[in-house]
Amino acid sequence: MERILVGLKRVVDANVRVRVRADGSGVETDGLKMSINPFDEIALEEALRIRERGEAQEVVVVSIGGSECQQQLRTGLAMGADRAIHVDADPELDQLTIARILLALAEKENPGIVLLGKQAIDNDNNQTGQMLAALWGRPQATFASKIVLDGDTNATVTREVDAGLETVEVDLPAVITTDLRLNEPRYVKLPDIMKAKKKPLLTVAFADLGVERAPALEPVAFEPPPQRQKGVLVEDVAGLVEALKARGLLR
C-alpha cells in the first residue's frame, strides 16, 4: 500500500500522576512531562515495521492540537515516520470532531490503514478510531495484538477481547487501533533526532479543513477520586487469616 496514517496524541506522560486543581476547574497539567500517548507510539512502531517489511511505502503521522504537539510529531519523525501533519486546533476538541478531522485527512491522503491507539490515557475515551471507521464507512479492528497483511486488499487482525483473543478479517482501507501487546516501540537515537529536523512537517489550520465542529460534552466539574485509606499490616500468614476472618471474608 502507498501509505499508513498514524494518529499521535500529546498527553501527560504515563508515569506522571496528575491532580485535580484545588478549585475543581480541571486537571493541573502545567509543567508536567508530556509524551506521545503510549498506544500511539505502539501504532507508529507497527506502521514502521510494516513499511520496513516493504508492505507500505510511507508512514505519515498526524497530531491535532496546539503548536506544542509538534514536539510529539518531531519525536514520531525521529522514530522513523516520513512526514508529519499538524492540525492546528483547540487541544480540547471533542472526539467526534477529531474523527471528522481524521476523515478529512484520510480522504485526502488515501491511506491503506489508519492506525490509532485504542485509547488516549488522558481522557480514557476509547472512541476516536471507531468513530472514524463509522464516518468513513470502513472496517474497524480495535484492540489489535497482531496484524497480518494480505497484499493491499485485506488484513487479518487478532484482537484482545474480554474472552481471550478474537481474529477478524477486514478489507482495506481500514481503521486499526492498538493494544499493549502489539509490539514494543523502539527507542529514538540521537542522530535520528537531528535527521528528523529536516523531515517535512506541514501545519494545517482547523478552519481550513472545512470540518464542522460537533456538539461536545461539557465538563461541568472535576473532583479527585475517593481515596482508599491505608489499612493494617499483619506480621505473618496467621495474622492475615485472622484479619480476613474478622472481616467475614473467610470462614
Add this chain to the structure above:
Amino acid sequence: MNRVLVIAEHDGAALNPSTAKCVACAAALPDPEIHVAVFADNGEAVAAEAARLQGVARVLEVDHPANAHPLAAVLAPQIAALADGYTHVLGPSTTFGKDVMPRVAALLGVNQVSDVMSVEGSHRFKRPIYAGNAIVTVEAPAGSVVVATVRTASWQAAETGQDAPVESKPVEVPLPEHTRFVEVSAAKTDRPDLQTARIVVSGGRALGSAENFDLIYRLADKLGAAVGASRAAVDAGYVPNDMQVGQTGKIIAPDLYIAVGISGAIQHLTGIKDAGTIVAINKDAEAPIFEVADIGLVGDLFTVVPELEKALS
C-alpha cells in the same frame, strides 16, 4: 420520560452479566422506560434471560444470520436504526461495548459518554479520566440522544424476577461485508469469571514464570477465586491477556482482592479501586500497593503463598 435502549452483551447462549449492570444504570435515569435489544442469529434464550431483569419493560430480539458474532461494523448501523425514538443508548464498558458503542455514537452524530460511574441527571454523568486520578462530571447536549458505555464495576447488577414481553424486531438496513469474523480463542477455565467473581487473586511480575504462576492458581482454587494479573505478568507471557486487571485491562470490583507480587502502579490500581477489601503480599514494604491495601503482609511470596494455601486447607 427517558426512553432507554440497552444493548445486550451475550455469547449466543447466555446473557453476559454486564447487561444487568447496564440495566441498573438505565434505572438510575429519571423516569426511565428501559428496553433491551438482543442482536443474535437466534436470540431467543438470551432475550428470555434479559426479560427477567427487573426494570426492563420490553426486550427487542433482532435475529439475523449476520449477528451470529458481534462485529461492530455490522451491529452499529442496526443499533443506530433501532435507536430512533430513544433518548439514551447504553452498552457496557467491556471490549464488546467499547468496540461497538462509539461506532453507534458517530452514526448518530454525537460524542460517546465513556465509562459512566454515576447518573447525575438525564444528560449529566460522572466518569473517570487519567486512569481514575480524576472524576469529571460531563453534560451531554440537551435534546440530543445520549450514547454511553457503563463502567460495570460501579453498578450493582439489576435483580431478576419478572417477565417482560419479548418482541421480534427485524431491522432493515444494508449490512457491510467488509469485516468478517474468523475465530475467537478463549481459554477454557472452570474458575469463576474475573469480571464478576467475589474473590480475585492476582499475580504480578514477581512470579517470574508461567510455571510459578501455579502458586496463584492453587491459592485461588482454595478460595474459589478468579485469577487476575498485572500487565507486567501478561506482557512476560506468564498468563493470557484476558487476565489483565487495570486501566487498560479489566476493571473489577470483587469483595476481596489479593495482589501477590504486584507493585501497585496507578494503571493497576485503577482496576481495583472498587474492591471491598484489598490484600497485598509484597516483599518491599515501600511498594505503593500498601498505600491502598486494607491488609498488608510484607514477605516473600514464595514462602507466604504456600503457607497461606496450607492455612486454608
